[in-house]
Amino acid sequence: MVDCLFCKIRDGAIPARLIFEDDQAIAFHDLHPQAPLHLLVVPRRHIATLNELALEDEALVGHLHRVAAQLAREAGHAEAGYRTLFNCNRGAGQTVWHLHLHLLAGRDLTWPPG
Numbered sequence: 001m002v003d004c005l006f007c008k009i010r011d012g013a014i015p016a017r018l019i020f021e022d023d024q025a026i027a028f029h030d031l032h033p034q035a036p037l038h039l040l041v042v043p044r045r046h047i048a049t050l051n052e053l054a055l056e057d058e059a060l061v062g063h064l065h066r067v068a069a070q071l072a073r074e075a076g077h078a079e080a081g082y083r084t085l086f087n088c089n090r091g092a093g094q095t096v097w098h099l100h101l102h103l104l105a106g107r108d109l110t111w112p113p114g
Helices: 005-010 055-074
Strands: 018-021 025-029 037-043 082-085 101-105
Touching: 005 025, 005 037, 018 055, 025 055, 037 055, 055 082, 055 101
Parallel strands: none
Antiparallel strands: 018 025, 025 037, 037 101, 082 101
């Protein structure tokens, strides 16, 4: 998608601090972190929201979570705890229309969020 911020990051048109990449996903630091560790795990393929996921995307969503767990472990947060979440559409806080999994850690995360 031409105007998608995350597609531009994926393609290298906009710089980002990539900390992970493979053939299915990239991960980078959020520009407006809400925790000491706040990463975004983004599929390479453009999917606007959770609502656009198809049955064949189940493995991709699992992969995004596995990558988040790996990154939390590498950053030393696996034992203390971390949160992963998707926002879906404006009412839930989604501001970039490209599916992305938030990974937050490094502080006490209260419940319920928001």
